[in-house]
Amino acid sequence: MTQDSMTNPDSRTDSQSTDLERSNQTSDPLVDSSIDTGQSGGSGGETRTVIESRDLDVFYDETQALQSVDIEIPAEKVTAIIGPSGCGKSTFLRCINRMNDLVDAARIEGALNFEGKNVYDDDVDPVVLRRKIGMVFQSPNPFPKSIYDNVAYGLNVQGIEGDYDAIVEKALRRAALWDEVKDQLDSSGLDLSGGQQQRLCIARAIAPDPDVLLMDEPASALDPVATSKIEDLIEELSEEYTVVIVTHNMQQAARISDKTAVFLTGGELAEFDNTDKIFENPESQRVEDYITGKFG
Numbered sequence: 335m336t337q338d339s340m341t342n343p344d345s346r347t348d349s350q351s352t353d354l355e356r357s358n359q360t361s362d363p364l365v366d367s368s369i370d371t372g373q374s375g376g377s378g379g380e381t382r383t384v385i386e387s388r389d390l391d392v393f394y395d396e397t398q399a400l401q402s403v404d405i406e407i408p409a410e411k412v413t414a415i416i417g418p419s420g421c422g423k424s425t426f427l428r429c430i431n432r433m434n435d436l437v438d439a440a441r442i443e444g445a446l447n448f449e450g451k452n453v454y455d456d457d458v459d460p461v462v463l464r465r466k467i468g469m470v471f472q473s474p475n476p477f478p479k480s481i482y483d484n485v486a487y488g489l490n491v492q493g494i495e496g497d498y499d500a501i502v503e504k505a506l507r508r509a510a511l512w513d514e515v516k517d518q519l520d521s522s523g524l525d526l527s528g529g530q531q532q533r534l535c536i537a538r539a540i541a542p543d544p545d546v547l548l549m550d551e552p553a554s555a556l557d558p559v560a561t562s563k564i565e566d567l568i569e570e571l572s573e574e575y576t577v578v579i580v581t582h583n584m585q586q587a588a589r590i591s592d593k594t595a596v597f598l599t600g601g602e603l604a605e606f607d608n609t610d611k612i613f614e615n616p617e618s619q620r621v622e623d624y625i626t627g628k629f630g
């Protein structure tokens with residue numbers, strides 16, 4: 335179950351947007367620096383954990399969506415989250431950048447650490463957090479604005495200063511869209527194809543230069559050619575960003591991810607391992623049954 339209309343920042347109301355902007359203006363620079371390590375890469379080729387959950391439980395009122403989830407997500411890799419419908423994949427993704435804050439019924443217990451800092455600590459500003467942890471949603475959702483303004487939007491909201499022309503070009507290049515749109519930056523983002531729109535949304539997410547990209551089924555609304563481009567792009571992006579992707583498509587998870595987390599019904603993390611291991615020789619029978627299509 336997804337709630338894009340409820341939790342997608344791009345579909346938020348003016349009053350929500352204003353709140354976020356106000357929050358940004360009053361954010362404590364100490365809190366800002368507390369989650370800014372100034373580095374997104376590991377050292378010496380070692381795998382560095384960038385996101386870690388400890389005993390994470392999530393409830394929507396009385397319904398438990400995640401149960402005691404312990405996970406360590408490595409930097410600059412692609413981690414796929416798979417599992418049957420309703421097992422809590424989107425819920426987990428939305429805990430990472432506190433998108434669940436926007437859901438009144440949601441209650442979180444346990445720890446969700448980003449760069450060693452619990453993102454649910456009182457002194458963490460969600461706006462600062464979301465600058466470091468960007469998000470791309472299931473349906474391409476450009477604003478009814480120009481291609482240029484779509485990419486520059488996050489910079490404005492976050493109060494980021496700099497050479498916007500250069501930042502927009504860099505983001506569009508990183509999103510593998512520049513060559514296709516460089517002569518029509520003033521055209522509406524809505525005039526692009528679905529696949530181009532999704533790459534535009536990826537450009538918008540990376541323009542503020544986050545460390546992590548969360549992707550909630552980013553290719554599920556696209557045709558096979560556009561999907562293939564997005565998959566290639568995700569692999570390229572993982573050289574620079576930590577990518578966490580929710581997908582229903584097991585072949586896609588197998589193709590593009592380094593690590594795979596399998597959630598099962600009830601919000602339990604059944605297995606988390608290298609993707610090859612999960613698909614070739616999973617530890618648990620339940621995971622094997624899910625992978626081989628016996629349920630799901």
Ligand SMILES: Nc1ncnc2c1ncn2[C@@H]1O[C@H](COP(=O)(O)OP(=O)(O)OP(=O)(O)O)[C@@H](O)[C@H]1O
Binds near residue numbers: 423
């Ligand atoms: N805003 C909400 N209010 C109440 N219950 C919710 C809300 N969002 C999710 N849930 C419930 O939490 C559980 C996990 O939902 P979630 O969307 O995280 O699962 P999912 O694995 O991403 O599902 P799908 O693959 O179908 O998108 C489900 O039982 C769902 O009904």
